[in-house]
Amino acid sequence: MAQAVKELWPETKLAIGPSIEDGFYYDFDKKEPFTDDDLKKIEEVMRRIIKENLPFTRQDLSKKEAIALFTKSGEAYKIELIKDIPEEQVSIYKTGSAFLDLCRGPHVESTGKIKAFKLLSVAGAYWRGLETNPMLQRIYGTCFNSQKELDEYLKNLEEAKKRDHRKLGKELGFFDIYHDEAGAGLIFYHPKGALLRMIIEDYLKKEHLKRGYQLVMTPHIMQKNLWQTSGHYDYYKENMYTFFIPDEKTPSSEGQEFVLKPMNCPGHILIYKSTIRSFRDLPLRYFELGTVYRHEKAGVLHGLLRVRGFTQDDAHIFCTPENLKSEIKAIIDFVIEAMRVFGFGEMDIELSTRPEKSIGSDDDWARATQALEDSLKEKGLSYTVHPGEGAFYGPKIDIKLKDVLKRKWQCATIQCDFALPKRFNLGYVDTDGKEKQPIMLHRVILGSLERFIGALLEHHGAVLPLWLSPIQVALIPIKDSTHDYAQKIKAELEKEEIRVKIDQRNETLNKRIREAEVEKTPYILVVGDKESEANSVSVRKRGKGDTGSLSLAEFIKKIKEEIEGKK
């Protein structure tokens, strides 16, 4: 692409052009903006270059030689890049004899190896991401081994736009963000979204209690010294909202500093510390739907995915080294079960190990990393190891779920921690009567509920499984004379905890059915005189249309079975 751009507009300066998750980009310094037509022209030249099957050849140069080379061609950005490379040698790649670029490599052998590609968009980008630097033009593109794969990717991109949770969330009345009035990155759940959130929270509470967790609740504000002990005040301050509360006794002082909690861990630790613990008490599993606030730069905020206030399904497990593996395995089982009931199939698992700078003994690290890895192996799960990418205080597992469009969403994390038990001086009395330090596991299953709901809406395209649907049944009486019968059905369904809405507006039957369908209601029950006399309902199922009539008792039995099976 860079070769094509230079061929078409020789005065253009090249900046930087890496490969990224789904393709590549290149930043160009060019006066006139690239138009859609320009992208087509570039693609044409690219196709010709590919046809020419030009070989890519690597050449290793000293930095001095490389700078001389790019000075000659007037590529100032390349010179800046070379100067920042710590090594003495740099590599360049030549494409035939027509083009050369600074590149670490490796490359395919020749341009002919490049198969299906497409240029996607142009965006502004500051040189090196700094606002004080010149604004460049970034062209994004992607490429695949076959046209079929490219077509599938492009189709998914289109579909992703339609499924954008920000769009769906607003259209279907789930949530909104009031940037101007309330501030960016703060979520307002409208009634339907709040109902969905409640359904998810109820599920989580029940499942945690079933699995031996204890529910705890901790305050939203806690004073500064707690966050000094935890280390957040010194290492995480730029992300924390802090404020002063006036001191009544000494009104002249600025008062006492408080922190709006960015994490739930210190609160749970205080509960652990409230009494002497013995090995018999462990493992202790504290669970909280903990709402936290973290300051994020305005530029990175995105719908429900990156926000400033969110709720985690957060738990902290205090255990002995002997407990560690069985605890981790139980968490993995929990994650797999949760993914199933929420309708996600594929997962992507990463194990991050000890970084260079870390605290904790070699033994601690070895044992914890082994426990994480053995758990994954024993569960028969495939994973990738990310060496050195653990936190400084312990190794971790990240589980990302993959949606129907093959995109990854961060959800569960299992993090071992040797630091906080030490900072808070946690202990338990072991079998030998000696005081020992428990291991602490931080873990979330769905992660941030906000982000998870975003993923859920996009994965299902807002066609939520029945058990999660805020409205499960829409009741539509055909005419006024059947209103009473409809009310009776509503009461019976509600008695069975089925979420039902009645639509007795003075609109045509078709219009009311269509609206319930647009709202992705799983079941629509149409009732007229015939149904009223027979104590039955005429059932329309989402995606299937009219499925005939059932007695009310039969319908209730059927829908309850589906809900209980989390379908």
Ligand code: ZN
């Ligand atoms: Zn934690």
